[in-house]
Amino acid sequence: xxxxxxxxxxxxxxxxxxxxxxxxxxxxxxxxxxxxxxxxxxxxxxxxxxxxxxxxxxxxxxxxxxxxxxxxxxxxxxxxxxxxxxxxxxxxxxxxxxxxxxxxxxxxxxxxxxxxxxxxxxxxxxxxxxxxxxxxxxxxxxxxxxxxxxxxxxxxxxxxxxxxxxxxxxxxxxxxxxxxxxxxxxxxxxxxxxxxxxxxxxxxxxxxxxxxxxxxxxxxxxxxxxxxxxxxxxxxxxxxxxxxxxxxxxxxxxxxxxxxxxxxxxxxxxxxxxxxxxxxxxxxxxx
Numbered sequence: 001x002x003x004x005x006x007x008x009x010x011x012x013x014x015x016x017x018x019x020x021x022x023x024x025x026x027x028x029x030x031x032x033x034x035x036x037x038x039x040x041x042x043x044x045x046x047x048x049x050x051x052x053x054x055x056x057x058x059x060x061x062x063x064x065x066x067x068x069x070x071x072x073x074x075x076x077x078x079x080x081x082x083x084x085x086x087x088x089x090x091x092x093x094x095x096x097x098x099x100x101x102x103x104x105x106x107x108x109x110x111x112x113x114x115x116x117x118x119x120x121x122x123x124x125x126x127x128x129x130x131x132x133x134x135x136x137x138x139x140x141x142x143x144x145x146x147x148x149x150x151x152x153x154x155x156x157x158x159x160x161x162x163x164x165x166x167x168x169x170x171x172x173x174x175x176x177x178x179x180x181x182x183x184x185x186x187x188x189x190x191x192x193x194x195x196x197x198x199x200x201x202x203x204x205x206x207x208x209x210x211x212x213x214x215x216x217x218x219x220x221x222x223x224x225x226x227x228x229x230x231x232x233x234x235x236x237x238x239x240x241x242x243x244x245x246x247x248x249x250x251x252x253x254x255x256x257x258x259x260x261x262x263x264x265x266x267x268x269x270x271x272x273x274x275x276x277x278x279x280x281x282x283x284x285x286x287x
Contacts, residue, residue: 001033004055005074007066008080009039012059012259019262020104022274023057029275030282039065052073052254054099055285057261057277059088061140075282077238078258080239085235087260090137096253101227104245106172108137118158121169125154128171136166138259147174148171153197177246181254182218184228184242185265188280191228193271194218195264224251239277 006023013020013036024034037049039060046068050056055075058066066080085095090108107128111117125132125148134157135145144161148154161169185192196218220228228242231253240262244251252272262273 001028001031002054003033003052004034004057005037005050005053006034007037007039007042007056007058007060007062009062011058013038016059016261019274020059022272023278026272026275026278027281030278032278032282038147047072055281057281058083060260061259063087075285078240079238082235082237082240083258086237086240086256087140088137088168089135089255090168092256096231096234101230101234101253102250104173104175104247107168109169109171109267111167111169114162118162121158122151122154125171126151130173133174134174135170135172136164137162137168137170138166141261147178174254175245175247180246182224182244182251183264184220184224184244185239185260185262186228186232186237186242187239187276189232189236191220191225192273192276193265193269194220194224197264215268217268227251227253238280239273
């Protein structure tokens with residue numbers, strides 16, 4: 001058996017035990033032995049957990065840990081560069097802007113020295129203009145994403161945000177079709193499937209499947225596929241989700257999901273993404 005490690009933080013592993021087990025079982029069929037390693041322990045001493053491993057499946061969103069493993073010679077899926085860029089929406093937009101990728105206008109506000117920064121956010125929001133979407137640059141799964149229509153709503157939002165560990169906040173324009181988005185699953189540059197999501201709550205712009213949004217399989221239009229190809233050309237990756245919004249009749253990039261959730265894929269297609277992913281990994285490391 002070829003040994004590898006499966007990286008999760010504790011909370012994410014508990015939420016995604018099905019997929020973690022599916023990866024492990026699929027790997028065994030291909031001669032790959034995956035050992036679960038929780039990041040809370042691995043970050044203390046990365047070398048302790050990878051003595052015999054030659055690869056790592058990184059589902060942790062921890063770029064620094066992925067980089068540490070790469071320096072020890074492991075092939076990491078997804079690599080630390082992808083992890084770093086995809087898990088910071090501001091960095092994602094800045095990185096892809098030069099490639100002509102379209103996204104909604106935004107402004108980024110550092111939250112270091114948080115008390116001082118929060119004092120200025122109301123003025124920044126007023127200058128940016130309401131309505132706006134507020135979201136942490138490092139957030140995922142729709143966490144702390146909110147539609148803000150007036151100052152009172154912003155004040156409430158900021159009070160909630162003050163207890164979070166986020167270091168950067170984005171104010172972004174609202175898409176003309178709020179509550180609707182498209183996720184495209186991409187494996188090594190190959191499009192696996194696309195799923196269109198629609199939120200159930202008219203007052204909530206989030207369409208996340210984990211938050212109750214409806215999802216149906218979707219056939220990509222030429223414009224949607226062109227956007228996906230452009231992103232994957234600029235930022236090649238292993239398994240990712242490319243999320244789009246719809247604005248004035250066109251798809252625009254929303255974000256790139258590094259440790260992309262796969263519940264929608266299992267619920268709406270017959271694709272066994274765990275098997276596909278492990279087969280992809282086996283083909284690379286056994287070359």
